[in-house]
């Protein structure tokens with residue numbers, strides 16, 4: 384029988400620590416009129432009661448919500464809105480005539496590939512094809528070439544005493560990149576008796592650049608490779624006492640800014656095509672022409688994909704009730720391009736774009752807008768993962784939750800329909816885990832708790848959301864779905880763990896100044912400062928060292944990986960590389976009017992002049 388509970392009784396129900404830890408909704412839900420009385424009461428606990436009342440739909444629509452303190456992310460708008468994407472862009476490279484031209488050029492490049500003879504020339508050609516972004520056309524030919532060179536290397540026919548530092552370092556990098564086992568001992572010819580690189584090599588700029596790039600594929604405990612990095616970095620930074628060619632100058636400056644191993648393929652291709660390859664002695668005009676055309680044709684395809692995604696994103700109407708959140712569709716699609724650039728991976732790219740945009744929005748609900756009480760309900764809804772659970776949420780959260788629920792279940796349906804595999808539970812679990820990680824950070828924030836760096840990282844390596852994002856991308860690989868690989872990803876293997884650690888730390892290096900300014904949770908840098916009393920700059924250096932060490936661990940895991948396909952490993956590495964790209968100079972995921980705007984123009988909207 385319904386009866387009216389007094390205001391003070393209601394508060395005692397809400398404040399009772401024992402009841403607070405269990406479901407008190409059932410206790411208070413029948414007391415609608417008492418709750419209504421509370422609506423104008425400014426006492427402690429009112430927000431919580433309001434949340435409870437909302438949960439049971441027992442407030443009239445004209446009841447004003449209590450005034451709650453909300454934050455704003457102060458995010459900049461994305462310069463490219465749906466109207467621009469749909470209507471303002473001409474997409475001339477979509478035309479069949481350009482595709483036919485590209486096919487013809489590809490045929491000529493294939494002929495050229497067959498004619499290149501020397502091993503060093505072949506290695507350089509593979510490197511050029513990769514840097515120009517067209518290697519995906521010639522996977523078979525590249526593997527045949529590398530296989531042949533590797534065999535002769537193993538049998539001691541090449542990379543002997545006559546091999547120079549450049550070709551040795553280039554071979555080392557390409558072998559490791561393509562999964563061939565190669566030891567750091569390959570460099571012993573270039574060391575003196577004390578185990579140091581002979582100082583005379585310092586003047587060999589080409590060799591130094593190749594050695595520098597190779598050193599980033601090192602694993603933990605490789606002393607020669609550590610020495611290689613120190614030696615090559617110091618040599619490249621030295622003022623030149625002799626004139627080098629401009630090609631080496633641009634390569635050297637680029638390498639010192641960020642090594643090739645940490646760069647993303649499409650932005651590297653655009654830079655290499657426009658700024659470097661033409662300066663290379665003996666460059667191939669045919670290859671350059673093909674690379675430019677291919678870049679533009681693929682870019683036109685990306686724009687079509689973005690148009691589809693943008694229609695979907697607009698239809699969600701987030702700008703109305705979730706205007707505090709990042710408008711992250713376009714930048715999320717860029718993550719997709721960086722993770723899976725090859726044309727065949729359209730479905731992966733789209734899945735990444737949708738899921739990263741969703742994760743960004745949910746992250747903003749937790750970090751920026753939601754009250755602690757609302758967030759508890761939100762987390763409970765993700766745990767229950769059903770429509771009934773949604774009733775307890777305020778309107779803006781309902782929109783966010785239902786959009787997410789529909790998007791994820793839509794993906795599960797696509798996979799069930801097209802591949803016959805049921806991944807619904809795996810996806811649901813991933814969201815339940817992520818929301819509970821976000822909730823933990825929100826509780827820390829709202830209670831003012833400052834975790835140590837270790838405690839922070841025990842949550843943050845996962846809250847960076849890579850396991851969830853990768854899983855949603857993985858199920859849309861072009862290959863049939865392999866249940867073992869899905870279970871393996873869900874088990875959070877070391878290779879995934881190190882990818883997450885690196886991305887979390889690069890994210891924190893980029894975003895923490897802004898997040899601290901708006902009063903967010905302490906991130907890795909601040910946790911380390913609290914732990915040790917270090918100043919900010921020293922803490923940043925420490926975190927950068929952790930990133931360097933993380934890469935060595937990750938490289939080692941890649942060499943030992945046996946369960947995941949090559950494409951799946953590459954996707955994982957590419958997400959880590961995308962993190963380096965977005966966060967190198969700040970928060971490139973949240974701030975869309977700086978470097979990211981230029982990146983969007985280059986990768987999505989502006990063709991390369993041909």
Ligand SMILES: CC(C)=CCC/C(C)=C/COP(=O)(O)OP(=O)(O)O
Nearest residue numbers: 739742743746846847848852890894
């Ligand atoms: C693939 C990835 C990493 C993308 C998901 C989108 C996302 C949450 C980005 C980081 O935002 P943030 O810097 O505000 O995150 P956090 O609050 O976790 O620091």
